[in-house]
Amino acid sequence: MASRLRGRRATTTILACLLAAGTALTPLSAAAAPGPIYQNPRKPVADRVADLLGRMSLDDKIAQMVQAERNAATPARAAELRLGSILSGGGSAPTPNTAESWADMYDDYQRAALATPLGIPTIYGVDAVHGHNNVVGATIFPHNIGLGAADDPALAERIGRATAEEVSATGVDWDFAPCLCVARDDRWGRTYESFGEIPRNAVVNSTIINGLQGKRLAAPGSVLATAKHFIGDGGTTGGKDQGNTEISEAELRAIHLPPFRAAIARGVGSVMISFNSWNGVKDHGNKYLITDLLKNELRFTGFVVSDWNGIDQIDGQEGFTAAEVRQAVNAGLDMFMVPHDYAKFLDLLRAEVQANRVPLARIDDANRRILTKKFELGLFERPFTDRSFLKTVGSKQHRDLARQAVRESQVLLRNDGVLPLPKNNAKLFVAGKNANDIGNQSGGWTITWQGSSGPITPGTTILDGIKQSAGKNSTVTYDREADGLDSSYRAAVVVVGETPYAEGQGDRPDGLALDAEDLATLAKAKATGVPVVTVLVSGRPLDIAQQLPQWNALLASWLPGTEGGGVADVLFGAYRPTGKLSFSWPSSSAQEPINVGDGKKPLFPYGYGLTYRR
Structure with a gap:
C-alpha cells in the first residue's frame, strides 16, 4: 500500500511539472487508468475533498491552515512547508508594480505548490477593497462610505464584478472584501470602509459579493469574497x-x-x-461567536480566516503562544494569517494536536472547508493566471463605471444657488490641497496600506475633471492656497478635507476639525467676496458647523478614487446629485458618537441630501 501511495504522489508530481512547463494535458478517457479521485474534475467536490484528506499527513493538514506574506515566504519556502495560502498585505507588491508582474509572481507560487507531492494549489489573498487597489494602474473606485451614499445595490454588484476581473488578471483568487462593518463612531479610522451607520446600508450593498464571486466560483473572472470583520468592529468604545x-x-x-x-x-x-x-474577550478566541453563532446558528459553510496576526492579541501579550493557537483553533478559526511567524505556528499547532489538546477532527474540519473552496474555484484544473483579463485593468469600461459611482456618491449638503456651475463663459478658480491630488482623493488602501498623497497611480483629479468639464469661453485657474483669487471670478471651488490614512493611524479621538491649511485657504477665498463652493474629500463626516455659514455650497465627495471627473459632473450639473447621507453628520466632534435614534440633533440628519431643480 505504501508503494502504491508513493506511485500516486509521483504521478501527481509529474503532472505538476508538465503543467509548470506549459504542456497541454488531454483529459483521461473513460478507458484510461483513473488517477486519484481528487484530481478528477468529474467527481463531486465533496468526494474529491474526502479523497484528498485521506492522503494528507498531519503536516499537510496544518500547513493548509496557514497563510504567509509574500515578503516572508518565497515560492520555494512556501512549497517546502506546503503552505495553503499566500497574501500580499497592503502595499506588498512585486517590482515593477504592474499587473503583468503580479501575474508572473502568482504563477511562480502556483508552480511551486503544484510540484509538491500532492500538488495542492495555493490560494492567494489581497485587500482589494475599492478596486484592485494595490496595483498601479488599476481602477480605484469610491470607498464604501461613498457607495453607501449612492445606495445603488446594482452598482455595487457591477463594481464587484469589475474588481474581480482586474484581480483575476493578476492571478489572485481571493479578495479580503467586502467590509460589512456598521460604523457607529466617526472617530474610528476605518469609518470609510463602512457603507453606513445602520445595518441596512451594508445589507443592501452586500450585492458586491455576487459581483466578486460571480454565478460560479470556477467561472472566469470570479474570485472568493470575504465578509469582514466578524463581529462588532464598528462599535468599539470611543471608535478605537x-x-x-x-x-x-x-x-x-x-x-x-x-x-x-x-x-x-x-x-x-x-x-x-x-x-x-x-x-x-477577543473575537479571535471566542468560540461562541465563531462556532456557535457563525458556523452553527448562521450555518456558514465556508472557511474562517484570522486577520493579520490576530491570534497574537488574544492574551494581550506580544507574540502568540501555544495557548493562543489552541484557543483560536478550537474556537473555530480555519486559516491563520501569520504573515511572518508561520513556521512557529506550524510547530505549535503540530504539538497541540499530538498532545490531543486540539482534536484532529477540528483540523479535518478546517481543511475540508478550505479545500472545498479551492476545488470550487477550479484551482486544481486551472491553477495559473487567466491573462485574458489583463486588458480589463484600468480599462475605459471600468473607469467609466467608477465615474458613475463617483457621480452617484456625491451628497449635496448646502446650496444657495451657486451650483450647478455654469459650463460656458465662466471664469472659475480652483483651490485646496485635495483639488489636484490623486492620492488624497483615493484615501487609504491605495497602492500602499495607509495610502499617500501625490500622483501615486494614473487617474483624473478633481481639478482635471473641472478643466475637462469647463465649456466654451470658460477659464479655470488653480492655486492650492488660493493665491491670485479675486472678485473677477464667478466662483471658487475649494477642495479640502483629509489626507490618506488606514486602520489604527486613522483614529481621531481628539476631534474631526479641518486642518490649519484648509481653514486658511477657505478664509482667503471667503475674503474675496467670491461665492465659495466647498468640496469635502474625507473618509467620514467632519466638524464643519462653524465654517458652514461662510460657504455658498457644500458637496461631500467622500473618497472618490481615481475618477475625479465624476465630481465635476455633479458640480456642473451634467449629473444631478442623488446621494444621501448614510451617516448622521455631527454638529460638533463633541457629539460623537451620533447615530439615528439616539436623540441627538445632527447638523445634517441620516438620509439628507439636496439636488438641483430641473
Whole structure:
C-alpha cells in the first residue's frame, strides 16, 4: 500500500511539472487508468475533498491552515512547508508594480505548490477593497462610505464584478472584501470602509459579493469574497480601532450581525474575524461567536480566516503562544494569517494536536472547508493566471463605471444657488490641497496600506475633471492656497478635507476639525467676496458647523478614487446629485458618537441630501 501511495504522489508530481512547463494535458478517457479521485474534475467536490484528506499527513493538514506574506515566504519556502495560502498585505507588491508582474509572481507560487507531492494549489489573498487597489494602474473606485451614499445595490454588484476581473488578471483568487462593518463612531479610522451607520446600508450593498464571486466560483473572472470583520468592529468604545465593543448581545445581533447574515445568504466563501473584543474577550478566541453563532446558528459553510496576526492579541501579550493557537483553533478559526511567524505556528499547532489538546477532527474540519473552496474555484484544473483579463485593468469600461459611482456618491449638503456651475463663459478658480491630488482623493488602501498623497497611480483629479468639464469661453485657474483669487471670478471651488490614512493611524479621538491649511485657504477665498463652493474629500463626516455659514455650497465627495471627473459632473450639473447621507453628520466632534435614534440633533440628519431643480 505504501508503494502504491508513493506511485500516486509521483504521478501527481509529474503532472505538476508538465503543467509548470506549459504542456497541454488531454483529459483521461473513460478507458484510461483513473488517477486519484481528487484530481478528477468529474467527481463531486465533496468526494474529491474526502479523497484528498485521506492522503494528507498531519503536516499537510496544518500547513493548509496557514497563510504567509509574500515578503516572508518565497515560492520555494512556501512549497517546502506546503503552505495553503499566500497574501500580499497592503502595499506588498512585486517590482515593477504592474499587473503583468503580479501575474508572473502568482504563477511562480502556483508552480511551486503544484510540484509538491500532492500538488495542492495555493490560494492567494489581497485587500482589494475599492478596486484592485494595490496595483498601479488599476481602477480605484469610491470607498464604501461613498457607495453607501449612492445606495445603488446594482452598482455595487457591477463594481464587484469589475474588481474581480482586474484581480483575476493578476492571478489572485481571493479578495479580503467586502467590509460589512456598521460604523457607529466617526472617530474610528476605518469609518470609510463602512457603507453606513445602520445595518441596512451594508445589507443592501452586500450585492458586491455576487459581483466578486460571480454565478460560479470556477467561472472566469470570479474570485472568493470575504465578509469582514466578524463581529462588532464598528462599535468599539470611543471608535478605537481594535478596541472593545461594550454592548449587549441583543445590540450585537441587531446592529452588527445582519450584514453577515445577508452575506452568508449570498454564498460568501470566507469570513474574516475582527481584531476587536466583545465585552473584554477577543473575537479571535471566542468560540461562541465563531462556532456557535457563525458556523452553527448562521450555518456558514465556508472557511474562517484570522486577520493579520490576530491570534497574537488574544492574551494581550506580544507574540502568540501555544495557548493562543489552541484557543483560536478550537474556537473555530480555519486559516491563520501569520504573515511572518508561520513556521512557529506550524510547530505549535503540530504539538497541540499530538498532545490531543486540539482534536484532529477540528483540523479535518478546517481543511475540508478550505479545500472545498479551492476545488470550487477550479484551482486544481486551472491553477495559473487567466491573462485574458489583463486588458480589463484600468480599462475605459471600468473607469467609466467608477465615474458613475463617483457621480452617484456625491451628497449635496448646502446650496444657495451657486451650483450647478455654469459650463460656458465662466471664469472659475480652483483651490485646496485635495483639488489636484490623486492620492488624497483615493484615501487609504491605495497602492500602499495607509495610502499617500501625490500622483501615486494614473487617474483624473478633481481639478482635471473641472478643466475637462469647463465649456466654451470658460477659464479655470488653480492655486492650492488660493493665491491670485479675486472678485473677477464667478466662483471658487475649494477642495479640502483629509489626507490618506488606514486602520489604527486613522483614529481621531481628539476631534474631526479641518486642518490649519484648509481653514486658511477657505478664509482667503471667503475674503474675496467670491461665492465659495466647498468640496469635502474625507473618509467620514467632519466638524464643519462653524465654517458652514461662510460657504455658498457644500458637496461631500467622500473618497472618490481615481475618477475625479465624476465630481465635476455633479458640480456642473451634467449629473444631478442623488446621494444621501448614510451617516448622521455631527454638529460638533463633541457629539460623537451620533447615530439615528439616539436623540441627538445632527447638523445634517441620516438620509439628507439636496439636488438641483430641473
